[in-house]
Amino acid sequence: xxxxxxxxxxxxxxxxxxxxxxxxxxxxxxxxxxxxxxxxxxxxxxxxxxxxxxxxxxxxxxxxxxxxxxxxxxxxxxxxxxxxxxxxxxxxxxxxxxxxxxxxxxxxxxxxxxxxxxxxxxxxxxxxxxxxxxxxxxxxxxxxxxxxxxxxxxxxxxxxxxxxxxxxxxxxxxxxxxxxxxxxxxxxxxxxxxxxxxxxxxxxxxxxxxxxxxxxxxxxxxxxxxxxxxxxxxxxxxxxxxxxxxxxxxxxxxxxxxxxxxxxxxxxxxxxxxxxxxxxxxxxxxxxxxxxxxxxxxxxxxxxxxxxxxxxxxxxxxxxxxxxxxxxxxxxxxxxxxxxx
Amino acid sequence: xxxxxxxxxxxxxxxxxxxxxxxxxxxxxxxxxxxxxxxxxxxxxxxxxxxxxxxxxxxxxxxxxxxxxxxxxxxxxxxxxxxxxxxxxxxxxxxxxxxxxxxxxxxxxxxxxxxxxxxxxxxxxxxxxxxxxxxxxxxxxxxxxxxxxxxxxxxxxxxxxxxxxxxxxxxxxxxxxxxxxxxxxxxxxxxxxxxxxxxxxxxxxxxxxxxxxxxxxxxxxxxxxxxxxxxxxxxxxxxxxxxxxxxxxxxxxxxxxxxxxxxxxxxxxxxxxxxxxxxxxxxxxxxxxxxxxxxxxxxxxxxxxxxxxxxxxxxxxxxxxxxxxxxxxxxxxxxxxxxxx
DNA sequence: CTGAAAGCGCTTACAG
DNA sequence: CTGAAAGCGCTTACAG
Numbered sequence: 001x002x003x004x005x006x007x008x009x010x011x012x013x014x015x016x017x018x019x020x021x022x023x024x025x026x027x028x029x030x031x032x033x034x035x036x037x038x039x040x041x042x043x044x045x046x047x048x049x050x051x052x053x054x055x056x057x058x059x060x061x062x063x064x065x066x067x068x069x070x071x072x073x074x075x076x077x078x079x080x081x082x083x084x085x086x087x088x089x090x091x092x093x094x095x096x097x098x099x100x101x102x103x104x105x106x107x108x109x110x111x112x113x114x115x116x117x118x119x120x121x122x123x124x125x126x127x128x129x130x131x132x133x134x135x136x137x138x139x140x141x142x143x144x145x146x147x148x149x150x151x152x153x154x155x156x157x158x159x160x161x162x163x164x165x166x167x168x169x170x171x172x173x174x175x176x177x178x179x180x181x182x183x184x185x186x187x188x189x190x191x192x193x194x195x196x197x198x199x200x201x202x203x204x205x206x207x208x209x210x211x212x213x214x215x216x217x218x219x220x221x222x223x224x225x226x227x228x229x230x231x232x233x234x235x236x237x238x239x240x241x242x243x244x245x246x247x248x249x250x251x252x253x254x255x256x257x258x259x260x261x262x263x264x265x266x267x268x269x270x271x272x273x274x275x276x277x278x279x280x281x282x283x284x285x286x287x288x289x290x291x292x293x294x295x296x297x298x299x300x301x302x303x304x305x306x307x308x309x310x311x312x313x314x315x316x317x318x319x320x321x322x323x324x325x326x327x328x329x330x331x332x333x334x335x336x337x338x339x340x341x
Numbered sequence: 342x343x344x345x346x347x348x349x350x351x352x353x354x355x356x357x358x359x360x361x362x363x364x365x366x367x368x369x370x371x372x373x374x375x376x377x378x379x380x381x382x383x384x385x386x387x388x389x390x391x392x393x394x395x396x397x398x399x400x401x402x403x404x405x406x407x408x409x410x411x412x413x414x415x416x417x418x419x420x421x422x423x424x425x426x427x428x429x430x431x432x433x434x435x436x437x438x439x440x441x442x443x444x445x446x447x448x449x450x451x452x453x454x455x456x457x458x459x460x461x462x463x464x465x466x467x468x469x470x471x472x473x474x475x476x477x478x479x480x481x482x483x484x485x486x487x488x489x490x491x492x493x494x495x496x497x498x499x500x501x502x503x504x505x506x507x508x509x510x511x512x513x514x515x516x517x518x519x520x521x522x523x524x525x526x527x528x529x530x531x532x533x534x535x536x537x538x539x540x541x542x543x544x545x546x547x548x549x550x551x552x553x554x555x556x557x558x559x560x561x562x563x564x565x566x567x568x569x570x571x572x573x574x575x576x577x578x579x580x581x582x583x584x585x586x587x588x589x590x591x592x593x594x595x596x597x598x599x600x601x602x603x604x605x606x607x608x609x610x611x612x613x614x615x616x617x618x619x620x621x622x623x624x625x626x627x628x629x630x631x632x633x634x635x636x637x638x639x640x641x642x643x644x645x646x647x648x649x650x651x652x653x654x655x656x657x658x659x660x661x662x663x664x665x666x667x668x669x670x671x672x673x674x675x676x677x678x679x680x681x682x
Numbered sequence: 683c684t685g686a687a688a689g690c691g692c693t694t695a696c697a698g
Numbered sequence: 699c700t701g702a703a704a705g706c707g708c709t710t711a712c713a714g
Contacts, residue, residue, distance in 0.1 A: 008708085018685085021685070021686080021687095036683070055708075057463060057464065059707030060708055060709080061708090062397075063689080067463070068463075077431065078425045079424075083418055083419045083427075099444070101441065101443075102442075119440070122440055261629050265629055288603065288630060350692065359700085362702080362703095365694085376700090397692070403705095404691080404706055405693065
């Protein structure tokens, strides 16, 4: 069985007795521009169709420098949040005639750097990146190389790089306010040990809201490792609940929320009786928990779509200089886990 | 700010005053084969390194026909099972110097077909596909075009196409046997309306086990739409539990399990008191449910790694004819949801 | 209106 | 041992 041979431009050309250039021009819709006869144009199109011709993108890329490939770097494609984001980006990319190449950085700068190199080497036309802590330098370098680039989920204030993300400050402010309205005062917060924008903004949202509500003395932020948060969450909860006697906890990511629910379940702490809980990101676990979990919902679909839109704009129009900042609003979905008993 | 210009082979060559061919040969480790002087070889390598040369993969591909790109088609990258599988495939691919391009078919043949075309057009060296129902024809076509190809999670008995998947028959047999050992007799089964291998094998595993245990009269398989299973699951459970008075249910996929738990929760059915449950695939929901759910665990890591291994073998050694069949064993993780009360 | 040629960056068979 | 040339498939500036 032979390797299927693709028909090339040349094949189409020779079948018609014309030059490959002519065929290329017609097929790229530049017949008028080059003042090609209408009859000729039609017969070229007909021949290409009947021979089932599709252009070799590799050759086209070598010539013109475009692959219609978008590189996507998330921190972990197996994390449901990023899996969903990837799906949305994929859908939007396909609509716009692009294909997505992806990689997971595991919140690690040197992995991110390697992935960027690999993806650039594959000739991606642009990149969508969830940057990790300390990636500022390599993101800046990439940006300065003038490769179309959009950050998602997180951004760098100091860089002129476009991004699409949640209003993280608003998100935790909403959650904190809700708990305060329910009558909770001793409200604690669990976050990653990271200086990346969304972590910082989420913490600020909580802290400012506590201050503004006259609850400064109860501010308590536990920071846990981003790479292996579970032990940190366990230790933090043991301290918060058994020592500090906190009455409510806000988990600032989906992973932290799930890890927290494991500890609370294992320790037989009742929600919301022993402690009220607010989680982050939609999740079946939240809905199916014996006391359904109140959570902060991200407009993840819009976040993903906007990222692709901005990127494609840059790739097509070369408006690399323009910094687009899309900040989308959170929603608080209230269930029983955060109600006052 | 200018577009960063990559250093090319030619740049390295002219900096040394030698021909590009020489540089290419040395950098590809063929110095000895071409009897290039050792000193020369060393200086070429040093120059390439100091100039930060990386080969242009697009050009290399046009020349040699390889992109080091693996195409992955799953049914839905946002489904946690496939997200995890994708991550494993990604990791293994990177280890072997490949990058993954992906797409989601939504269990739809014509989407699958389009994706195959798109990915082939991007010049992928090989494809890993989760085939959907009725995809037999297009998979055969692809196989006959001699493109390296491996199916995962599902396969076609009738085709000579390699695959890596779970022993699905054994999986549900294990689950059924466990429930029978617990003393359950009226055991029902929920599956997709699909003729794809894993659905068929899972149903057979259950049915045969019931027959062999003298419980033929209780065999009851409910089939629900694969595209939008939730309404079907709701209807099936209403019938099974409220009419047929089934005492135990096996859900044959992760999605079906979750949808089922939603109905059981909404209807206030107690597990395992009102009905015992066995789910499919590891999941936080199962562990955090008030009565932790017994489930069938797939060796998903091995399934993914083997798929990449087989594919890379085909791509490198061109052993396209050989049909590799990797069938991996399931494990039953027993929790309280399936115990006899 | 249309064809021949150059060139994107690489590799390999060929000639010395 | 080493260089010059051809060619992968395409597109565009150039010459008629």
